[in-house]
Amino acid sequence: MYKFLAVCGFGVGSSMVLKMSIEKAAKERGIECEVENTDLSSAKGSNADAIFTSQELGDDLKGSTKAPVYPIQRYMDKEEVGKALDDFLASKE
Amino acid sequence: MLNQYLSKATMQHKKSAETWEKAIAYAAKPLLEKGVIEESYIQAMIDSVEENGPYIVLKDYFALPHAKAGVGVNEVGMSLLTLEEPVDLKGNQVKVFLVLAAVDSSAHLEALSEVSELLMDDESYDLFLSGNLDEISNLLRKGEE
Numbered sequence: 001m002y003k004f005l006a007v008c009g010f011g012v013g014s015s016m017v018l019k020m021s022i023e024k025a026a027k028e029r030g031i032e033c034e035v036e037n038t039d040l041s042s043a044k045g046s047n048a049d050a051i052f053t054s055q056e057l058g059d060d061l062k063g064s065t066k067a068p069v070y071p072i073q074r075y076m077d078k079e080e081v082g083k084a085l086d087d088f089l090a091s092k093e
Numbered sequence: 094m095l096n097q098y099l100s101k102a103t104m105q106h107k108k109s110a111e112t113w114e115k116a117i118a119y120a121a122k123p124l125l126e127k128g129v130i131e132e133s134y135i136q137a138m139i140d141s142v143e144e145n146g147p148y149i150v151l152k153d154y155f156a157l158p159h160a161k162a163g164v165g166v167n168e169v170g171m172s173l174l175t176l177e178e179p180v181d182l183k184g185n186q187v188k189v190f191l192v193l194a195a196v197d198s199s200a201h202l203e204a205l206s207e208v209s210e211l212l213m214d215d216e217s218y219d220l221f222l223s224g225n226l227d228e229i230s231n232l233l234r235k236g237e238e
Contacts, residue, residue: 009145012195013159016202017151017209024213040145056146076151076213 002033005046007053007061008075011039018052018075025082031089050088052081095207095233098171102127106175106224113182114139117158120174120190127170130194134165138192147183154222155212156182159193169201170194171208175224189221 008015015037110116137160179186
């Protein structure tokens with residue numbers, strides 16, 4: 001069971017949509033995961049197997065978390081999110 | 094649930110917008126008039142794009158402007174603006190703006206996930222892009238049944 005974070009500036013809108021996309025992509029791949037959506041400041045220093053967020057926020061996060069950060073341009077794009085998830089899975093092999 | 098927020102009173106169609114800032118302000122106008130949000134929330138949504146980048150563009154042609162929950166927001170609300178001609182939002186072409194006003198991290202989630210399901214579906218997304226408010230209303234009603 002992986003733990004993922006979906007991050008946006010406020011943790012209420014975009015990150016919620018990103019969480020949905022990650023869950024859909026994970027289901028398609030048969031991966032068990034728990035996805036939490038959160039804002040940028042709460043994401044700093046939190047524990048997760050991977051963090052998904054925008055390019056801009058990702059740059060901000062990289063210095064303050066040990067978790068790998070996967071930048072997503074279109075939070076609602078299942079294919080793009082799926083590709084990031086595949087990259088994460090490949091890194092675990 | 095969705096019907097409660099997205100009704101004729103909160104959906105608008107327009108030919109074009111001069112700038113993305115004006116499009117967001119116009120999209121949010123019904124919420125401002127209803128007292129759902131304060132003027133400051135509109136500026137906060139615009140400032141967020143300036144500060145955090147254009148990640149509110151969730152897919153091609155669709156943006157979800159929003160800012161911090163409960164700041165300049167009096168109650169949960171959503172409003173929709175569809176444009177005939179796309180407007181540039183920092184390098185992204187946008188035709189559909191869905192303004193989200195949240196009061197906390199949970200009260201709006203059901204409605205947001207319902208509308209997201211529709212927007213993730215190619216067929217219903219095409220309806221949003223077409224800008225036909227009657228058909229969008231029908232679609233939102235169908236989701237309720």
